Amino acid sequence: MLSDLRYRLRVLFQRNTVERDLEDELRFHVEQQAAKYITAGMATEDAHRRARLDLGGIEQTAETCRDICGTRFVEQMWQDLRHALRILSKHKVSATIAVLALALALGTTTAIVGVVDQILFKPPAGVTDPSDVLKVYLSSEGHGHGSFSYPQFEEFIQAQTAFSGVAAFVKVQLPVRGPQGLERVTVEFVTDHYFSVLRVIPALGRIIVPDDNMPGGPVVVILSYAYWQRAFGADPKILGITIMVRGIPATVIGVAPRRFAGTMFEFLPNPDVWIPLHGYATIAQSDRFTRRFPWVFGLGRLKPSMDTNAAQMQMKQTMGSITVLPSDAYQFDGITLEPLYRTSSPIRARLGEFFGILLGVSGLVLLAACFNITNLLLGLGAARRKEIAVRLTLGATRASLVRQLLTEALLLGIVAGLLGTLAWRSCWQAQPCSMPTV
Amino acid sequence: MPTERVDLPQGTLDLLILRALQSGPEHGWGISERIQQVSGAIQIQQGSLYPALHRLERKGWIKPSWGVSDNNRRAKYYELTRTGGKHLEAETATWRRLISAVDQVLNMS
Numbered sequence: 001m002l003s004d005l006r007y008r009l010r011v012l013f014q015r016n017t018v019e020r021d022l023e024d025e026l027r028f029h030v031e032q033q034a035a036k037y038i039t040a041g042m043a044t045e046d047a048h049r050r051a052r053l054d055l056g057g058i059e060q061t062a063e064t065c066r067d068i069c070g071t072r073f074v075e076q077m078w079q080d081l082r083h084a085l086r087i088l089s090k091h092k093v094s095a096t097i098a099v100l101a102l103a104l105a106l107g108t109t110t111a112i113v114g115v116v117d118q119i120l121f122k123p124p125a126g127v128t129d130p131s132d133v134l135k136v137y138l139s140s141e142g143h144g145h146g147s148f149s150y151p152q153f154e155e156f157i158q159a160q161t162a163f164s165g166v167a168a169f170v171k172v173q174l175p176v177r178g179p180q181g182l183e184r185v186t187v188e189f190v191t192d193h194y195f196s197v198l199r200v201i202p203a204l205g206r207i208i209v210p211d212d213n214m215p216g217g218p219v220v221v222i223l224s225y226a227y228w229q230r231a232f233g234a235d236p237k238i239l240g241i242t243i244m245v246r247g248i249p250a251t252v253i254g255v256a257p258r259r260f261a262g263t264m265f266e267f268l269p270n271p272d273v274w275i276p277l278h279g280y281a282t283i284a285q286s287d288r289f290t291r292r293f294p295w296v297f298g299l300g301r302l303k304p305s306m307d308t309n310a311a312q313m314q315m316k317q318t319m320g321s322i323t324v325l326p327s328d329a330y331q332f333d334g335i336t337l338e339p340l341y342r343t344s345s346p347i348r349a350r351l352g353e354f355f356g357i358l359l360g361v362s363g364l365v366l367l368a369a370c371f372n373i374t375n376l377l378l379g380l381g382a383a384r385r386k387e388i389a390v391r392l393t394l395g396a397t398r399a400s401l402v403r404q405l406l407t408e409a410l411l412l413g414i415v416a417g418l419l420g421t422l423a424w425r426s427c428w429q430a431q432p433c434s435m436p437t438v
Numbered sequence: 439m440p441t442e443r444v445d446l447p448q449g450t451l452d453l454l455i456l457r458a459l460q461s462g463p464e465h466g467w468g469i470s471e472r473i474q475q476v477s478g479a480i481q482i483q484q485g486s487l488y489p490a491l492h493r494l495e496r497k498g499w500i501k502p503s504w505g506v507s508d509n510n511r512r513a514k515y516y517e518l519t520r521t522g523g524k525h526l527e528a529e530t531a532t533w534r535r536l537i538s539a540v541d542q543v544l545n546m547s
Contacts, residue, residue, distance in 0.1 A: 007496045021504075025466060025514045026488065028507070032467040033484075035509075056485030064489045 015075070022065055026058045076403070084408040091380060098369075098376040099416045105369035107420030109362045116355045120348060123340050126260025128199035129301075130340045134308065135263065136166070136298030139336040146332055147294040152322055153191075156298065156335075159321030162311035163300030167194035170296045171268040174283065177244040178231045185227070187245065188262050188271035189280045195222075197301045198263070204228075205239045205254030212253070213276035219250040219283065220276065225258040227272035243273075248283045250275065263299060263340055299340075312337050369416075377409060451482065451490050453533060456518060456526040459500060463517035465507065466491055491516060499525055 011018055033051035038044060055061055066075075088095045123130035136156075138146040148156065153168050160166065169190045176185040195207035203225055212220045221243065223232070232238055242249045250273075261270035277296070281287050288295055302311055315335035341348065388401060458464065458472045469491075470482050494500045499522030507513040518526070 021514065024512060028465070028511060028513050029467045029484070029488075031511070032507075054484050056483075061485050061488055064485070065492050067489075 022062055023058070026055065026061055030055055030058065076400070077407075080404050080407040081411070083404060084411050087380065087384070087408060088411070091376075094376050094379065095412070098373045099412055099419065101369040101372045102412070102416035103419035103423065105362070105366040105420070106417055107424040109359075109366055110421060111424045112355070112358050112362050116359070120341065120351060120355070124261065124263050124265075126198075126200050126257045127263070127340065128201070132302045133198060133263075133340045134163075134300055134302065134311065135338045135340060136300055137336045137338070138294070138332040139334045140332040143332075144336055147297050149292045149294045150289045150296065151292065152294075153296055153298060155322045156318065159318045160300070160314070161318070162302060162306050162314040164303045165193050165197040166298060166300035167191045167197045168277065168296035168298050169194055169262065169264070170277075170280075171262075171264065171271060172280075172284075173268060174246050176246075176273070180231050183231075185272045186269050188274050189277045190274055191277050191296075194274075197299065199301075200260055201257055202254040203257045204236075205252070207254060208274065208276050213278050215278045215281065215289075217278070219245065219248055219279040220253045221245070221250040222254045222256055222274040223252060224256050224261065224270070224272050224274075226261075226270075228255045231272075245273075245275065245279075246283050248279075250279070264297060308337060308339070373409075373412060376412075377405075380408075381405075450533075451486060452494060453526070453529050454480070454482075455487075455490060455494060456499060456522055457530070459516060459518040460523070460526065463503075463515045465505075465513040465515050469516070494522070498522070 030048070030051045033054055034044075034047040037047035037050055042050065052058065127133060137144065138148055138152070140146065147170070148168065157166055167190060169188055171186055171188050173184055174187050175182055176187075190208065192208070192210035192213045195202075196209075200207060202222070205222075208220065208222060223238065228234055228238060232241075235241075238252050238255065241252045243252065244250070256274070262274075275283070278289075281289060302308070306314075315337060319333075319335055391401060392398075454473050455469055458469045461472075464472060466488055470484060470487055473480060473482060491500070495502055495516070499519055500516045501519050502514055502516050505513060505515045
């Protein structure tokens with residue numbers, strides 16, 4: 001097999017040499033045979049002719065060899081390609097319009113599909129096995145995505161049986177003094193097991209553990225990768241540095257992996273730092289922990305034996321164990337579980353509609369471009385009737401003509417595809433999106 | 439020397455080429471000559487010689503190299519490779535088995 005591969009590669013890249021060698025070899029044979037005849041007494045010309053006949057004709061034998069060598073296929077491909085280029089350059093204007101139309105259509109469709117995938121379907125970056133993680137909300141008629149109060153969450157932790165680990169979080173904006181001075185930063189306060197439930201692997205340092213979440217204890221902080229780059233210039237000696245969060249010193253213990261931005265992308269921008277939940281009391285100088293005020297969102301990783309449906313059933317039982325009632329303004333009667341997509345249900349539905357329409361439109365654009373190209377090719381075909389008739393009379397097979405035409409179409413398609421994708425990429429770079437990480 | 443020409447059964451051309459090369463490297467015309475010198479009854483279809491040589495080269499059983507012939511011309515020489523030699527042995531054994539088996543059937547009374 002290796003020798004066959006080497007043979008084919010040689011044929012592919014050194015076609016001229018291979019051709020020349022073949023001719024040399026056969027010519028040598030004819031000369032030797034002719035020499036033999038001449039020695040036997042034949043006239044020179046007759047000898048040569050006889051020798052060629054014996055071989056069966058140099059060109060014929062060469063053709064048979066080429067079939068075996070597989071040079072023929074490559075040759076044909078090159079011929080088809082060159083011919084296609086010649087023909088298309090004769091109709092530059094129509095060809096360019098058709099290619100541009102197709103490129104536009106392909107570019108936009110790719111772009112939209114890419115964005116939809118990122119927003120609707122891709123799970124948040126940095127989370128290991130995200131399909132096992134579910135968002136947990138308290139729900140009621142008309143409000144499906146409610147947060148827990150802290151006492152409620154504590155009861156939830158005790159009562160639930162569907163998750164191997166649960167955590168809670170909340171996003172807040174606070175002033176932070178870093179090396180670049182004071183800026184408004186998004187802080188995500190998280191419970192002990194947030195990072196271990198999500199199985200986030202830090203880029204630097206360590207994750208928050210239960211010991212960091214002691215009420216009244218020193219405040220630690222994990223930086224997001226983007227914030228670390230932006231405010232600290234990706235300083236490798238960041239661990240142990242202190243930043244001031246609303247006047248309270250917090251020690252940096254780690255950096256989140258690149259592109260990790262938590263699990264909730266609504267309401268506030270992506271978190272720049274993560275701080276243990278009890279730090280909230282110290283920093284915000286308010287104790288929400290005993291009050292009935294709903295403020296934290298939950299998430300949990302399913303036990304290996306559980307799936308979403310089973311877990312949802314379990315939640316009915318768990319519900320019964322949550323006795324702490326919130327303020328009257330907010331009643332709840334159930335627990336909702338949701339997979340970890342980047343957007344939550346109500347937004348997803350509306351986004352879904354929007355993107356559906358967008359995709360429909362780009363589909364139409366694609367269709368229009370296809371019509372355009374078809375017209376071009378049909379027009380070319382009509383103009384080339386004479387050429388095709390001549391080739392058929394000269395002995396070209398229908399298969400070779402079809403192959404030729406297909407090559408032209410393929411060439412147009414490939415060029416359009418490349419143009420479209422390149423154009424989209426450069427547009428994308430120029431206009432950074434505020435959506436998390438593309 | 440008998441002048442009756444015998445048609446080669448399919449696939450034996452490869453075998454003969456490999457055997458001809460066992461005694462040393464040779465170019466295409468030389469191979470044809472070598473075989474015919476040994477048994478004049480075999481007329482190798484020269485048109486099928488070179489395709490066969492290229493096929494064997496692709497399979498890796500013979501290895502080409504360019505050299506100078508007896509009369510100072512540039513010629514493509516082939517030599518047997520190790521795998522080619524092994525294949526030759528195997529095929530020769532098969533051939534002999536086939537011949538004796540056919541013989542047996544033909545000799546039955």
